[in-house]
Amino acid sequence: MLEPPASDAFTTPPLTRKRKAAEATLVHNETTAATEASVALSPAATGTPASGNSTRKKLRSAEQDPGTDSTSGISGSFSVPARTKSTDLNTPVSTTMESDEDFMSIGSSPDDFLDTQGSDVESLDDFGDDFDGGFSKDKDIIATKRKPYEVESSVLSPEDIRQQQNVQINEVSSILKLPPESSAILLRYGRWNREKLIDSYMDHPETTLEEAGLGANTQVNPRTEKIPGFVCDICCEDGDDLETYAMRCGHRFCVDCYRHYLRQKIREEGEAARIECPGDTCNIIVDSKSLGLLVTDDLKDRYNALLMRTYVDDRDNIKWCPAPNCEYAVECPVKQRDLRRIVPTVQCDCKHYFCFGCTLSDHQPAPCVLVKMWLQKCEDDSETANWISANTKECPRCHSTIEKNGGCNHMTCRKCKHEFCWMCMGLWSEHGTSWYNCNRYEEKSGSEARTEQAKSRASLERYLHYYNRYANHEQSAKLDKDLYLKTEKKMTSLQSQSGLSWIEVQFLDTASQALQQCRQTLKWTYAFAYYLARNNLTEIFEDNQKDLEMAVESLSEMFEKPVPELANLKVDILDKTAYCNKRRVILLSDTAENLKNGEWTFNVDW
C-alpha cells in the first residue's frame, strides 16, 4: 500500500477514493487471478472474469446499472458519489475509451465505492491521465474538505514507487498474458498509461509490440549459449567455448561484449528503460530478465534505480521532491493544463514545501507562469535597460547613450559631434538665441523622446516598488531563518531562566515556522501583484496583503525580543502567530478562489 489506511482516510477525499475504487473494481473485472483476493465485498466482482476487449466493454456497461446495496451504513460523504452518478448515467458509454472522463464516471457508482473500501487493491497509482485534479467540476465537494489553495497529494517512498510499478506491471501482465518483463517494457513505452496501452495492444498487438521494442516472437527463458563456429560481431572473437547471448531478435554477441555494452549504457550513459540491442539499427529493448542474466548485482541496483527515475519522470502525476538529499516523491493529480487556475503546493515528508507544477519552492499565491516570468524579469537585463532609458538619453544622430552629469543643455556628442538640446532633443542650431533655456517643448521629435522616457521611468518605478518588497521579504525570511536557528538556543535558555518546561517553550518554534511561511507567501504576493491589473479585486487583495504584512512584522518584532521578555510575551506571540496564520489562510483562499474562477485580470498575457 502507498500509505497507511489512517492517513489515507485523511488525505484522500471521497471523490478520489471513489475513482480509485472504481478503477480497482474495473481492474478486478478484467483480470482473473491478480486481484482476486483483494476485493472482498464486490457484487460486480462476481461477474465472469474476462480478458478480451469486448467483454470489458460489456462489463463496463453493466456497471452502469444503479447499485442495489449502495448507501446503507456509510457516512455523509455518500451523498456525493450518488449525486455525481446521476449525471454520469446520461453519459453514453464510450466504446473506444478515448475519453477519460467517460471511463472515470462510468466506473464511479456508489457500489464500487463500497466494494473496495478497506480492500488491498486501492490502486492509488492508477489514475494516470484519467484524473483531472478533482477540482474542475466538483469544487463543492472539495471545498468542504480542504482549503481552496490546498491540493491533495501523497508522499511516496522509494519502496512505494517500486511497488506501484510492480502492481501495474503485474496487472498488465495478467491482462495481456505477457511475461512481466515484457509488460514492463510495454508500460514504459506507453508512459504508464495503462488504458491506452491495453487498447492499443488489443487492437494491434503486433504493431504495439514492435513499436515498444519487443518484437513478436514469444519469449523463451533467456540463457547464454555456446555456438560452434560463432564470431562475435563486436570483438571478432571466436572459439567454440565462447559464451554468447542473443535476445529474441537473434543478434548474437559474446557475453563479454554484451556485459561491456550494458555496463557502458547503465554506468556511463545512465540509460535503463530504453537500452536497445547492440546490433545495428535493432530496436529491441533489453528486458530485465536478460539483464539479470548478464550483469553483476551492483549494476542491477543501479539499473533499478534508473528505472525508478524513469518511472517518476514518465508519470505526470508524480514528481521527485526537489529538496537536497530527499529520496521521496510526491504524487499529486494536478495537471499542467490546470496550472492556470491553481497553484499546487505540496509538502514532502521531509517538510519541504514545493510547487508540484514547477517544483520551485512554495510560491503561493502566484501561479507558475507568472513566477517564471517574474524570476526571468528579475534575472535578465530588462530592468537594466529600463534604468538606462529612464536615466540616460541617446544622441539623436548616432544613438550613443549619454548620461548627463552636469552642465548646460547644449550637448555636443563626443562621438559624432552632433549638437542638440538635452531638454527637447532637437537640433541646437534651431534654438537660435534662446540658449540655455529651452522653450521648444512643442517640437515633435523632442516630445516623443520625452514621453518614451516618462514611460520607462514609470515602468521602472512600478517594478522597483514590487521588487523591493519582494526582495525585502526574501531577505527578511533569510534573517528569520537565522533567527530560527537561534531559536533552539533561545528555547533552552528560556527553559532555564524562566523555569518553563520544554513543551511550554514550543511556541517559539511554532512562531518561527509561521513567520517563515508567511514571509514566503508575502514575498510572492508582490510578484503576483506586479502582474495584476488594477480593479476592485486587486484592492481587496492589497488589503489582505497589508493585514498579513502588518501582522507578520509585529510578530517578527516580538520574536526578536531578548530572552527574559519572551516568557511574558508568550500569550501575545501565540495570539499573533495564530493571527498571522489565519491572515495567510484568508489571503491564499481568496486568491486561490479567484484564480480558480478566472476572476483576476492581469496586465500581461500568459
Added chain:
Amino acid sequence: MFATKLERPPPPGITIVKSDNLEEWQMDIQVLDSNPLYLNQIYRLKFTFSNKYPIEPPEVQFIELAPTTETPRPIPIHPHIYSNGIICLDLLSSAGWSPVQTVESVCMSIQSMLTANSRDERPPGDKDFVSYNRRRPRDINFFYDDDNV
C-alpha cells in the same frame, strides 16, 4: 577484444592514411558519384578511439590540410558539417551508435551523407559554433532533427 575489421581492402573511395596505433586513425574519403559539391575532392577523417571502443562510439571529425600542402584536404560543405570539421551525425552519438559499427561502416555512412546532399551550405549558426565551441564532439548535444540529408 579490439579489432577494427579492416582486414580486407577498404571499399572504393575510402583509403587508410594512418592506422599505426589504436588511439587515432586517419582515413581519406571521396564521393563516388558526380555530385558537383564534392567532385574530385578528397577529404580527411580523423577517428579517435577511447579505450571503451567499440562499446562507445569513436570521435570522428574532418580535419583540414591547407590547399598549399601536397595533399590539400578541405572540410566538405554540408548542412550537418561545421566548418571546423565537426560532424552532426546521430550514428556517432552514444544513443545512435551500435558496437557493431566499424571504421569502414562509419566512413561509408559519411560518404553517403555527402552523396545525398545537394545543399551548398553550412549548418545554421556555424560561425558562432566554430568560434565558441571548445567542447569535444562527444560532449555536444546535437539535435538530430533533420532526417532528409
